[in-house]
Structures are given as C-alpha cells and as structure tokens.
Amino acid sequence: MKTILVATDKPFAKVAIDQIEAIVKEAGFKLELLEKYTSKDELLKAVEKVNAIIVRSDIISKEIVEAAKELQIVVRAGAGYDNLDLEACSANNVVAMNTPGQNANAVAELALGMMVMAARNMFNGAAGTELMGKKLGIHAYGNVGKYVAKIAKGFGMEVYAFDPFVSEEKIKADGIIPVANVDELYKTCQYVSLHIPATETTKKSINYNLLSKMPKGATLVNTARKEVINEEEVLKLMEERVDFKYVSDISPDAKDQFLKFDSRVFFTPKKLGAQTAEANVNAGVAAARQIIDFLKNGNETFRLNK
Ligand code: 3PG
Numbered sequence: 001m002k003t004i005l006v007a008t009d010k011p012f013a014k015v016a017i018d019q020i021e022a023i024v025k026e027a028g029f030k031l032e033l034l035e036k037y038t039s040k041d042e043l044l045k046a047v048e049k050v051n052a053i054i055v056r057s058d059i060i061s062k063e064i065v066e067a068a069k070e071l072q073i074v075v076r077a078g079a080g081y082d083n084l085d086l087e088a089c090s091a092n093n094v095v096a097m098n099t100p101g102q103n104a105n106a107v108a109e110l111a112l113g114m115m116v117m118a119a120r121n122m123f124n125g126a127a128g129t130e131l132m133g134k135k136l137g138i139h140a141y142g143n144v145g146k147y148v149a150k151i152a153k154g155f156g157m158e159v160y161a162f163d164p165f166v167s168e169e170k171i172k173a174d175g176i177i178p179v180a181n182v183d184e185l186y187k188t189c190q191y192v193s194l195h196i197p198a199t200e201t202t203k204k205s206i207n208y209n210l211l212s213k214m215p216k217g218a219t220l221v222n223t224a225r226k227e228v229i230n231e232e233e234v235l236k237l238m239e240e241r242v243d244f245k246y247v248s249d250i251s252p253d254a255k256d257q258f259l260k261f262d263s264r265v266f267f268t269p270k271k272l273g274a275q276t277a278e279a280n281v282n283a284g285v286a287a288a289r290q291i292i293d294f295l296k297n298g299n300e301t302f303r304l305n306k
Contacts, residue, residue: 002295003030004288005050007043009058010270011035012077016280020054020288027292040064047071052295054287055083057271060096062088073294075302077283078103078274079143080225082198086305095294097302099286101143106279107249108147110272111193111223112155114247117266118219124263129217132156137189139182141166144223145195149176160189186213191221198225208233211244222248223273231258238264249273 004024006017017033024031034046040063047053047068053060054075065071065088073095076084081098089096115136120128136152138145141163149159153175160177162185171178179185186192192214196202207230211220218241222229231254238244238261247266252258258265274283293299 001030002051003032004052004291005032005034005046006054007034007046007058008056009037010056012280012284013277015277016284019281020284023288052291057083060084065089065092065094073291075287075290077287080197081304090305095300095303096305097290098304099283102283102286103274103279104143104147106276107144107223107273108151110249111148111221112151114221114266115191118245118247122263122266134191135160135189137185137192139185139192140195141171142195148193160185183213186210190215190217191219193221194224194228196224196228198227203227204230206230208237211237217243219245222250226250226252
C-alpha cells in the first residue's frame with residue numbers, strides 16, 4: 001500500500017486534515033502525519049519509507065530527498081516552491097509539484113488587511129488615512145496579485161500592475177493599469193504589494209533605490225518572501241523617511257532593528273497569509289488529489305521539475 005506523508009511544521013486546520021485523510025483512504029492509500037516537528041532528524045526519519053509527501057514551507061533539501069528512498073512525488077501545498085530542491089528531486093526521480101492559486105485569496109485578504117492597518121498607523125489611535133482613491137501597485141500579477149487587485153478595487157483604490165510575464169492586454173482586461181517597468185510602478189504608487197517569488201534574480205531586489213522612488217506616505221506590503229527585501233537598505237530608507245511604512249507577513253531577520261520604527265512597521269508572528277481553514281482545505285486537498293492522480297494515472301500537470 002502506498003503511503004502519503006503530510007509533513008507540516010505549521011499544521012493545516014483539522015478540517016483540511018480530515019478531508020485529506022478521507023480522499024487518501026478512498027484511494028486505497030495510507031496517510032501519515034508529522035506536524036509541528038522540531039528537528040530535521042524527525043523529518044528525515046518520517047520520510048524514510050513514504051511514497052509521497054505533502055509540505056507547506058517545509059524545507060525539502062537534497063538530504064531529505066536522498067533519505068526518502070521510496071519517494072515518487074512531493075507536493076508543496078501552496079504557491080512558492082523555493083523550499084524544494086528541484087535539482088535533487090530530478091536527480092532522484094522524484095516529481096515535484098505545487099498547487100498554484102489554491103491559497104491566493106487568503107494571502108490577498110491579509111495583504112489588504114495589513115494595508116488598512118498601516119493606513120491607521122497600526123491601530124495606535126492617531127488619525128490615519130483611507131485607502132479609497134490611493135494608488136496601489138501590484139508587483140507581479142500572478143494568482144495572489146490578481147486577488148489583491150480585485151479586492152483593492154472594492155476599496156476604491158486605483159490599481160496598477162507590473163509583471164514581465166503577463167501581457168498588458170491581460171492586465172487591462174481586468175480593469176488594472178499596466179506599467180512598463182518596475183521603476184514606474186514604485187514612482188506612481190503610494191502602496192506597493194509584493195507578489196514576486198524568491199529567485200536568484202529577485203533576492204534583495206527590493207532596495208533603497210527602488211523604494212526611494214515611492215511618493216510621500218509610502219507603504220510597502222510584503223506577503224511574498226523576506227528574501228526579496230534588502231533589509232539593510234530598507235532600514236536606511238526608514239531612518240531617512242518618516243513617512244515610510246513597512247508591513248510584512250514574514251518577519252525580517254533584522255526584526256529588532258525594524259521594531260524601533262514603532263507604529264510604522266508591523267510583522268505577523270508567523271507567516272499567516274495562507275493560514276485559513278479555506279486555504280488549508282483548498283491547497284491540502286489539491287495536493288492530495290494531485291498525488292493520487294499521479295500515482296494512479298501518471299498525471300504530471302503542475303510538475304515543476306524537468
Ligand atoms: C505560498 O507560497 O503558498 C505561501 O507563502 C504560503 O505558505 P505556507 O503554506 O507556508 O503558509
């Protein structure tokens with residue numbers, strides 16, 4: 001009997017686990033659970049005999065892949081797959097997939113929630129501002145970016161987007177204003193919401209030069225990855241510009257230095273964007289279904305590695 005392991009440092013909601021379990025059982029497979037593990041050794045041991053793994057931001061390194069001798073497929077229940085060593089997966093004949101779009105609305109709602117929070121000075125009681133009529137720049141118009149744009153329009157924001165991989169026509173068709181380059185997006189928008197993945201090109205790309213172009217009363221919203229931020233340079237900018245705010249769902253490495261900016265910064269205690277019952281069900285169930293369809297029928301839709 002094939003075994004599917006759900007290995008999540010940050011557990012799914014119970015309702016999601018129940019649904020995953022029912023689907024796995026119905027397919028005739030066995031489900032194992034490793035939640036809130038505290039060491040890599042626990043993960044190394046848990047993967048030894050399983051045929052498939054579902055993870056979230058859990059690190060699936062070369063070491064883990066090599067320890068999983070029976071592994072055929074690993075699915076990142078979520079969008080960003082910078083936690084998977086795709087090369088190691090390919091070298092060990094392991095298919096790697098993600099579940100794009102499944103948690104997008106949850107992340108988008110948090111992005112807007114943090115925008116409201118920033119506009120109201122992190123709820124410190126001082127008079128804030130409103131989102132209506134303000135310009136919002138969506139940096140990367142993928143699944144999450146699209147939801148952020150849609151919700152922001154409901155707030156009456158003027159929404160702009162930049163994405164080198166999405167055509168101007170597609171952006172325009174959603175009633176969003178496309179801009180020609182990244183500099184223009186930051187120059188135009190008082191709010192910028194980040195939706196870029198962490199890659200060799202994007203790491204530390206959100207820097208002083210780019211952010212200093214933002215108009216007065218600027219707010220940077222990060223529900224993407226901390227790696228894309230050049231923390232040292234953002235700190236320098238925040239020293240210089242008392243109007244600049246930074247809200248993030250991913251705590252920076254230099255969190256203590258940021259916290260001195262008081263009601264100009266906010267960080268969630270743990271990455272919470274996708275942490276809703278709905279997103280857990282969507283992404284977890286999609287991951288389980290993709291695994292079953294691969295193991296039974298060889299379906300490789302959503303495969304990430306070659
Ligand atoms: C994603 O890439 O899907 C999001 O960042 C959510 O990550 P999480 O599953 O670790 O909460």
